[in-house]
Amino acid sequence: MVPYVLLGVAVAFEVFGDSMMKLSQGFTRKAPIIGIVVGYVAAFTLMAQTLESLPLGFVYAVWTSAGIALTAVVGALFWGEGLGAKKLAGIAVIIAGVVLLKMGA
Template sequence: MHPFLMMAIAVAAEVFGDSMMKLSNGFQRKLPLLGTVAGYAIAFYFIAQTLEHLPIGPVYAMWTGLGIALTAVVGAIVWNEGFNLKKALGLACIIGGVVILEMGM
């Protein structure tokens, strides 16, 4: 499997895990808790597979940066957490940093 596809799966699984964590109500609800564990297990598995093909620095930057950005977007859309210029600027900085790291790969 292509490393960037594995990275995309890892990011999607992390965002899923984050969303399930929000639904778990502080780990009070068991089914979302299982979703959290499954999401993170899948994310870590695919990150480990990605690291067999790509260097750790850019991989970790992509995984965390894209995970943060997507989680913020999901929070704004699904959980109505709001989205404003400051959040957009912060996400642009994160994505810009990831791009710069990738250019040095």
């Protein structure tokens, strides 16, 4: 159970880092850069810890797909980027792919 929790927290830190990247406005604003560094260092550290007990393919698939899905939701909620039917279908396909990876592991 603990590796899955660590993986979830790693995803949250990655989404945080992505959000700070958006706020940095192409690295022209300096304060969000600290958030980028903190987010990605924490995400990679936690992800590395999950690899001690979970398979690499599964961990990376969950980390990237959950990151993509949550980043799309954050973009829609905070920056008005929209979350239409095509985006939702894409997220569903990504999730289905991760489920298939896990079933094959």
